Amino acid sequence: MTALIVVAVVLALFVAFVIGVYNTLIRLRNQVNNSWSQIDVQLKRRHDLIPNLVETAKGYMKHERGTFEEITKARSQAMGAKTVAEASKAEGALGEAMSKFLLVVENYPDLKANQNFLSLQEELTSTENKIAFSRQSYNDQVLFFNNKIQMFPSNIVANMFKFGKRDFFEIEIAAEREVPKVSF
Amino acid sequence: MWELIRANKRNSIVLIVLMAVVLLLLGFVIGLGFFGSEGGFFGLIIASVIWLILTLVSFSSGDQIFLAASNAKAITHDDYPQLFNIVEEMKIAASLPAMPKVYIIPDSAPNAFATGRSPETASVAVTAGLLGRLNRDELQGVIAHEISHILHRDILFVTVAGIMLGSILLLSQVFLRGMFYSSMGSRRRFSGGGKGGGQAAIFMLIIAIIAAILAPIMAQLLYFALSRRREYLADAGGARLTRYPEGLASALEKIANDPSPQLASVNKVTAPMYIVNPFKKKGQMKLSDLTSTHPPISERVRILRSMSHGASFKDYSDAFTNVTKNKTVVPAMALTKEDIALRQASAEAKKKQRAEYQMRQVGDIMRSVNQFVFLTCLCGLKLKIPPNFKANKVQCPRCKRILDLPKK
Numbered sequence: 316m317t318a319l320i321v322v323a324v325v326l327a328l329f330v331a332f333v334i335g336v337y338n339t340l341i342r343l344r345n346q347v348n349n350s351w352s353q354i355d356v357q358l359k360r361r362h363d364l365i366p367n368l369v370e371t372a373k374g375y376m377k378h379e380r381g382t383f384e385e386i387t388k389a390r391s392q393a394m395g396a397k398t399v400a401e402a403s404k405a406e407g408a409l410g411e412a413m414s415k416f417l418l419v420v421e422n423y424p425d426l427k428a429n430q431n432f433l434s435l436q437e438e439l440t441s442t443e444n445k446i447a448f449s450r451q452s453y454n455d456q457v458l459f460f461n462n463k464i465q466m467f468p469s470n471i472v473a474n475m476f477k478f479g480k481r482d483f484f485e486i487e488i489a490a491e492r493e494v495p496k497v498s499f
Numbered sequence: 500m501w502e503l504i505r506a507n508k509r510n511s512i513v514l515i516v517l518m519a520v521v522l523l524l525l526g527f528v529i530g531l532g533f534f535g536s537e538g539g540f541f542g543l544i545i546a547s548v549i550w551l552i553l554t555l556v557s558f559s560s561g562d563q564i565f566l567a568a569s570n571a572k573a574i575t576h577d578d579y580p581q582l583f584n585i586v587e588e589m590k591i592a593a594s595l596p597a598m599p600k601v602y603i604i605p606d607s608a609p610n611a612f613a614t615g616r617s618p619e620t621a622s623v624a625v626t627a628g629l630l631g632r633l634n635r636d637e638l639q640g641v642i643a644h645e646i647s648h649i650l651h652r653d654i655l656f657v658t659v660a661g662i663m664l665g666s667i668l669l670l671s672q673v674f675l676r677g678m679f680y681s682s683m684g685s686r687r688r689f690s691g692g693g694k695g696g697g698q699a700a701i702f703m704l705i706i707a708i709i710a711a712i713l714a715p716i717m718a719q720l721l722y723f724a725l726s727r728r729r730e731y732l733a734d735a736g737g738a739r740l741t742r743y744p745e746g747l748a749s750a751l752e753k754i755a756n757d758p759s760p761q762l763a764s765v766n767k768v769t770a771p772m773y774i775v776n777p778f779k780k781k782g783q784m785k786l787s788d789l790t791s792t793h794p795p796i797s798e799r800v801r802i803l804r805s806m807s808h809g810a811s812f813k814d815y816s817d818a819f820t821n822v823t824k825n826k827t828v829v830p831a832m833a834l835t836k837e838d839i840a841l842r843q844a845s846a847e848a849k850k851k852q853r854a855e856y857q858m859r860q861v862g863d864i865m866r867s868v869n870q871f872v873f874l875t876c877l878c879g880l881k882l883k884i885p886p887n888f889k890a891n892k893v894q895c896p897r898c899k900r901i902l903d904l905p906k907k
Contacts, residue, residue: 350594441584448592
């Protein structure tokens with residue numbers, strides 16, 4: 316009789332544990348998915364901003380045709396990207412083109428004084444930040460989720476219900492890895 | 500991160516239960532002191548009624564009362580895009596479930612606070628003085644600190660604990676004043692109460708007076724000790740969100756060295772909500788360490804500046820023990836190893852500030868929030884007309900043209 320009660324209690328505890336961990340895992344997975352969609356929203360926003368920016372800047376920067384072409388090309392590639400790998404590569408290139416453009420802007424004081432351009436620039440700066448921060452938060456969530464899945468005792472439940480590891484979102488930025496060249 | 504939130508929640512509950520016990524005990528003792536042995540329950544009931552009412556009010560509209568008391572005005576993206584964008588950036592970094600409402604306080608003292616019941620219904624308010632003085636990276640640091648308060652659930656804690664402290668203060672004040680007046684009137688009730696119970700009644704009364712004096716002090720020390728700890732933790736959280744501790748450090752430095760007069764509309768209960776102590780000190784002694792709501796700014800800055808390896812809680816905790824030589828404030832659960840690299844300053848921070856232009860811009864925002872009408876004269880002068888200006892024509896002070904005001 317007592318043995319039966321002990322077994323029943325242990326079983327009940329185990330079931331409660333499984334339910335608790337399962338719900339935590341589901342919540343974490345939803346958070347990961349939500350963070351992922353945040354990145355998407357911000358990338359779309361960047362794509363929408365760029366034509367406006369180019370339109371405003373064109374009149375002032377007649378000699379920078381190459382920069383604009385680079386941006387436009389990178390944008391259409393990023394928008395046409397199908398897979399995650401493609402997207403992260405194209406977005407990296409677009410980010411690079413944008414930061415190059417913002418550096419060139421420093422040489423055009425008239426443009427920098429333009430009210431319209433100033434507000435576009437703030438939006439662009441903020442969008443770039445939001446992309447970076449949403450990537451950061453996505454990677455944080457993925458790290459936490461992956462830890463939970465691999466660590467004891469939650470890994471038992473994760474294996475029971477086949478929760479899979481998630482990948483980090485790394486943007487390939489060639490410039491960040493390049494060693495700066497010094498010439499004399 | 501999540502471990503920290505859990506630890507914080509538990510601490511909040513412990514503190515709130517402790518304060519509730521203090522409050523109810525105080526009510527009980529005061530009741531005993533006032534009305535004799537049957538009065539204990541009466542006091543208990545009065546204390547719980549006061550507490551219940553204040554708690555209900557603070558839950559339903561505590562943040563609104565606080566925002567209104569500090570004269571904060573809600574803004575939208577169009578009023579001040581940069582501030583709004585920065586709040587949104589930090590909301591994304593912290594993955595909050597909803598965008599906090601953004602407020603500006605028309606006050607030249609640089610300061611900021613966050614309030615609300617939950618991360619879903621939070622608000623962030625900054626003063627105009629803060630907007631006028633900080634660059635983008637610094638403002639981001641301050642907002643990150645505030646968003647960390649929201650993320651760590653400190654906003655609810657401050658509201659509930661603050662209300663509890665308020666009720667304890669109120670109860671003891673009422674009792675002590677009541678004592679004072681009744682002792683001026685008839686003393687008979689206390690001295691000759693029952694048959695031979697006089698001694699015990701006086702004894703109870705003395706205990707009640709001591710309790711009424713000590714309880715608020717105890718509650719305040721408890722509250723302040725925890726809020727100091729939470730300031731450090733919000734600094735750590737802010738550094739972790741931005742990956743750039745220098746932004747917050749240099750913002751704190753600017754705020755500390757600011758000569759503006761102290762913030763209007765602030766009191767003992769609300770002071771812990773602000774990013775730096777809104778009370779300007781005058782000739783403080785060492786005792787202030789116990790009673791102050793905030794850690795010393797210079798120390799906070801030094802901790803943030805010595806985080807040279809990374810931006811995780813572990814890095815902050817190491818920097819903290821290095822600088823203060825004290826035990827760490829970060830709960831052990833949150834000290835997991837994380838590899839979080841620092842980032843560089845943004846391009847704008849490296850540029851020299853155009854302080855005067857920035858100040859004027861903030862002034863214009865305050866005016867447009869306050870329904871000022873802007874009118875540009877043909878001679879180029881910008882007229883800023885207050886909402887209580889009744890006439891429908893105005894003369895330009897430079898070129899003497901008569902201008903029509905737009906109809907409202």
